[in-house]
Amino acid sequence: TERIWTSKLIIKPKPSVCEKVCYRRLGCFSDNPPWAAIPGRFLAGLPDSPESMNISFTLYTKETRNNSQVISAIHSSTIKDSYFCSHRKTRFIVHGYMSTGKRGWVVEMCLLLVEVEDVNCIAVDWADGAKGIYISAVNNIRVVGAEIAYFINTLRKMFQYYPSHIHIIGHSLGAHAAGDAGRRIRGIKRITGLDPAGPFFEGTPPKVRLDPTDARFVDVIHSNAAQFPTVGFGMVNTTGHLDFYPNGGSLMPGCDDTLNFVSTDANSPICHHSRSHQFYFQSILYPNGFLGYPCRTYEFFQSGLCFPCPREGCPMMGHYADQYPAKLEKINQKYFLNTGAHPPFTSNHRISIKLSGTKKVRGELNIVFHGTDGFTKQYKIICGHLHQGSIYTKYVNVEINPRYITKVEFLWNKNILTLLWARLGAEMVHIISEEDGHGLCVAHIPLSATYQCLFASPLNSPHSRVSVHPPSLGPASPSMPVSL
Known part of the structure; x- marks a missing residue:
C-alpha cells in the first residue's frame, strides 16, 4: 500500500490498462501516459463524472454585495440574468483538496476582490470531487479544468468575452486545474498558482501540471514546498514565469513544524500549505507589502547577497505581481522574501x-x-x-x-x-x-x-x-x- 498525506488515505496501486472515459460536452479522458504509468504517477485512474462532482460556479460582483448568484454554462440563461458584466475582468477562484468553494477563504477572497475592484469574481466549487482518496481528487482536476474551459467558451459565445480578460487563481490541486483549463483555452491572461500540489505532480511533464505556457502570465506562491524525507504538500520546482518562495517556501513562521496530519491548526502542515492563499489575500490589501528579490537560493537571500533590488526593480508577490515590467522576460524566475508570522504578514x-x-x-x-x-x-x-x-x-x-x-x-x-x-x-x-x-x-x-x-x-x-x-x-x- 501507499500512504498519501493522511493516515486515512490508504490506496492500493494498480497497473495502467489504458482505459478511457468520455463525458458529454467535455470530451474523453484516458489513463495513458503521462497521466499514469510514469515516474511520480504510477497509479492509473480516471476522473469521475462532472455530475457526481456537482461542480458549480458562483458569481460575486459589487451588485451582489454579500450575496451571490449561482450561474451555469449549461443553463446559460442564468448567466444572462445575472450581474455578470462583460465589460469587467473576471477572476475565477478554485479550491484544492478537502476544501470547498461555497464558504471559507474562497468566498472571503471573492468578497474582498469585488470590494476593491470592479470585477466579476467566480468561485468554483468541486467539493464532492475533492474529498475522499487523494488520488481520486488528483484525477478529478482534469474534469474541473475542462468545466472551467467550457464555461469560458460559453462566455465567449454569449458576449464575445475573450480569455485575455480572465485570471484564474487556484490553490493546491486547484492550481493544476487552472493549468488544465489554460491548456484547453489558449490566451488566458493570467493564472496564479497558490502552493500547487506536489504529490503526483512534482517532476511530471508540463501537460500534467501547472506550467508557464498555460497562460500569458503565470505567477506562483510556494508555501509548503518539500522534498523527501521532508513532508510537504506543495511543489519545490518552479512552475511559472515568477515563482515566489516566502520564508524559503517550505515552513512558514506562525505554523509549528511538528508533523500532525489530522489537525488543521498551526501544528499541521496544512497551516503552511494554506499560507499561500492567506498571503495572496493580504497582498490585495497591502500592495507594497510583499516584495520579492531575485536570488539563487533562500540561503543566499538570508545572507544578504541578493539585496537590494536590481535596476529593473523587484516584483510584488501576490495580487499585483502582474505589474512587474519584467515579468515576461523569462520563465522560472525565483524570488525570495520574508514575511511576518501573523496577518497581515507584511515585512518590508x-x-x-x-x-x-x-x-x-x-x-x-x-x-x-x-x-x-x-x-x-x-x-x-x-x-x-x-x-x-x-x-x-x-x-x-x-x-x-x-x-x-x-x-x-x-x-x-x-x-x-x-x-x-x-x-x-x-x-x-x-x-x-x-x-x-x-x-x-x-x-x-x-x-x-x-x-x-x-x-x-x-x-x-x-x-x-x-x-x-x-x-x-x-x-x-x-x-x-x-x-x-
Whole structure:
C-alpha cells in the first residue's frame, strides 16, 4: 500500500490498462501516459463524472454585495440574468483538496476582490470531487479544468468575452486545474498558482501540471514546498514565469513544524500549505507589502547577497505581481522574501543589530522609530539570551521609510539579577527599506566616512533609553554587513 498525506488515505496501486472515459460536452479522458504509468504517477485512474462532482460556479460582483448568484454554462440563461458584466475582468477562484468553494477563504477572497475592484469574481466549487482518496481528487482536476474551459467558451459565445480578460487563481490541486483549463483555452491572461500540489505532480511533464505556457502570465506562491524525507504538500520546482518562495517556501513562521496530519491548526502542515492563499489575500490589501528579490537560493537571500533590488526593480508577490515590467522576460524566475508570522504578514524592512560588550545577558531590546510627521512605533527586536558580537536580524513592517526617520530610541530591559556583571550595548544598528535599499546606520564607532554613523552609548541601566538622530540618508552600501 501507499500512504498519501493522511493516515486515512490508504490506496492500493494498480497497473495502467489504458482505459478511457468520455463525458458529454467535455470530451474523453484516458489513463495513458503521462497521466499514469510514469515516474511520480504510477497509479492509473480516471476522473469521475462532472455530475457526481456537482461542480458549480458562483458569481460575486459589487451588485451582489454579500450575496451571490449561482450561474451555469449549461443553463446559460442564468448567466444572462445575472450581474455578470462583460465589460469587467473576471477572476475565477478554485479550491484544492478537502476544501470547498461555497464558504471559507474562497468566498472571503471573492468578497474582498469585488470590494476593491470592479470585477466579476467566480468561485468554483468541486467539493464532492475533492474529498475522499487523494488520488481520486488528483484525477478529478482534469474534469474541473475542462468545466472551467467550457464555461469560458460559453462566455465567449454569449458576449464575445475573450480569455485575455480572465485570471484564474487556484490553490493546491486547484492550481493544476487552472493549468488544465489554460491548456484547453489558449490566451488566458493570467493564472496564479497558490502552493500547487506536489504529490503526483512534482517532476511530471508540463501537460500534467501547472506550467508557464498555460497562460500569458503565470505567477506562483510556494508555501509548503518539500522534498523527501521532508513532508510537504506543495511543489519545490518552479512552475511559472515568477515563482515566489516566502520564508524559503517550505515552513512558514506562525505554523509549528511538528508533523500532525489530522489537525488543521498551526501544528499541521496544512497551516503552511494554506499560507499561500492567506498571503495572496493580504497582498490585495497591502500592495507594497510583499516584495520579492531575485536570488539563487533562500540561503543566499538570508545572507544578504541578493539585496537590494536590481535596476529593473523587484516584483510584488501576490495580487499585483502582474505589474512587474519584467515579468515576461523569462520563465522560472525565483524570488525570495520574508514575511511576518501573523496577518497581515507584511515585512518590508530589515533591522540588523550587532551587540557589543563582554558577557552574554538575558534581556529584551526594543526599538522606537520617530518619523517626520510625529508618528512613532515600537518594535521588539531581541528577546532571550543575547551574546556580544552577535548580529540579530528582524524583518518587520515598518510604517516609516528610513529616509524619513528623525530619531531612533533603544528600549533596553534586563534581568535585574544581571545588573552587576553584564555590560552589553548596540555596536551597530542597520535599518534598510527592502523596496529601494535606502537605509540608516547607527553605531558607536564610525565604520567608514561614507556611512556617517553616530555614537550610541552602552545600555547599562535596567530600563535605559538611548536616543540618536540619524545623518542624511542614502542608499545602503552593499559592503555593509546587514545580517548573518
